[in-house]
Amino acid sequence: MRVRKRRSQRRASASPWTYVPATWLAGVLAAVGLGAVAPVGSALRASLGLSDGALAWATSSITAVSAALGIPAGWWVRRFGAQRALSWGLFVMSVAAVGSAAAGSWELLLGARIAEGVGYLLVFVAGPVVLTRLTQGGLRSAALALWGTCVPTGLAIAAVAGGALESVWTSNQWLALTALGPLIMAGVLMAVLPPIPRAVVRRTHREAGTWNGALRLGVAYGSLSLVGVAVVMVLPTFLLEQREATAAVTGAVVAVVCLGSAVGGLVASWLLRRGSAFSSLVPLGALMPVACLPAFSAEFPLAVSGGAATLVLGVDGLLISAVFAAVPASVSRAEDVDVANGILNQLGSVGILLGPPVFGLVIAAAGWGAVAALVLVFGGLGAILLLTAARTSASGSAAESSNGPGGRERRNGAEPLAKAADVSKRQRTRP
Structure with missing residues (x-):
C-alpha cells in the first residue's frame, strides 16, 4: 500500500x-x-x-x-x-x-x-x-x-x-x-x-446556451476538417489527370502536403505557448483559398502547386489546433470539458465524412477552379466561428472577473479548470 x-x-x-x-x-x-x-x-x-x-x-x-x-x-x-x-x-x-x-x-x-x-x-x-x-x-x-x-x-x-x-x-x-x-x-x-479525479457532476439547472461555445467550436472543427480531408482526397486525382504526374511523384507530393497539417499544428502550439491569443491566428485562414488557386492550376510549376497545397493544409492544421486549445474556454464548468470534446469529435467526424463527396460533386459540375471557392466557404466558416467563440469566451470571462465573488480574475474562462487542477494536485501530494 x-x-x-x-x-x-x-x-x-x-x-x-x-x-x-x-x-x-x-x-x-x-x-x-x-x-x-x-x-x-x-x-x-x-x-x-x-x-x-x-x-x-x-x-x-x-x-x-x-x-x-x-x-x-x-x-x-x-x-x-x-x-x-x-x-x-x-x-x-x-x-x-x-x-x-x-x-x-x-x-x-x-x-x-x-x-x-x-x-x-x-x-x-x-x-x-x-x-x-x-x-x-x-x-x-x-x-x-x-x-x-x-x-x-x-x-x-x-x-x-x-x-x-x-x-x-x-x-x-x-x-x-x-x-x-x-x-x-x-x-x-x-x-x-498521475491519478486524475473524476469530475463531480452537479445536478444543477443549466441556462439556455450552455453548449453554444462548444457547438460553435464543433462546427468550426467540422468545417476545417472537411477542407483538409477533401483537399488531400482530390489532390491525387488532380495531379494524375490534370498535371499528368507519375504515381510516385503524386505520392510524394501528397505525403508532404499531409505533413504540412502537422507542421501547422506545431506552429500553433508554439505560438500559444508564447502567449499568442486564439484570435490572432484566425486571420491566417485567408491564406487557404488564395493558396488553392495555384495549388489546383496547371499553369504553375508542379513545385509551386505542391508548395501552395502544403500551405493550405498547414494553415488548416494550425486553425484546427487552435480549436482544440479553445475548448476549455468554451465551457464554464470543469465537468463539461468531456462533453465539449464529444461535441467536437462528433461534428468534426461529420465534416470528414462529407468533405470528399461534396468536393467531388462540385468539381464534377464546375471544374477544378471551384476548389478555391469551396475552401473559401468552409474554411471561412470555420475561421469565423473560431473567432466568435474566442471573443465570446473572452467577454464572458471579463464579466465573471468583474461580477464574481472577491473580484477574482478568470482569464479565457479557464479559471474553474485551473482551480480544479490545483486542488487535485494538493490532494495527491499531501503526505
Missing part, C-alpha cells in the same frame, strides 16, 4: 512534459489505426474479394462511429473517468486491430473496424480532457494545440510505414502490427499519468 502511494506521489510531482508527450503519442498511435487500411487497400480487396464501396466502408467506419456517437461518448467519459477511458480506448483498439488482421470476410472486417472505432472515439474524447486537467495556462493551450496534430501525424506514419511494408508483408501482418502500439501505450499511460 505504501509502495503504491509513493508511486502515485512520484507521478503527481513529475513534470507535465513527461505525460503531455505520452498522451500525444497515444493519439498518434490511435490515428495510425485510423489510416491502417488505406496503404494495404489493394491487397485487402484482392484477398477478401471486396468492391471499392466495401473497402471504402471498411476504411471510413472508424470515422462513422465518431460521427454517430461523439456526444454520448463525452457523457460516458465524464462518468467513467478520462484517464481510464484513454487507456481502455487504446486497449479496445489493439484487440480490434487483431480482429481486423484475422478477419476472413468483409463482415468480420467491418465489425472489427467498428469496434476499433469505439476505441478510437474514447481516445480522442478522453485525450484532450486528460491534457486539460493536468495542465494550466499557456502550457494547457500548447498541449491541446499539440493534440490537434495527432491525426495528420498518425495518418502520415500509417501511409509511409504501411506503404513500405506492403511489398514484404501481407495485409494481415501489417494490421496485426498496428495492434502493438496502442497495447504498449495503454500500459505506459497507466505507469506515467
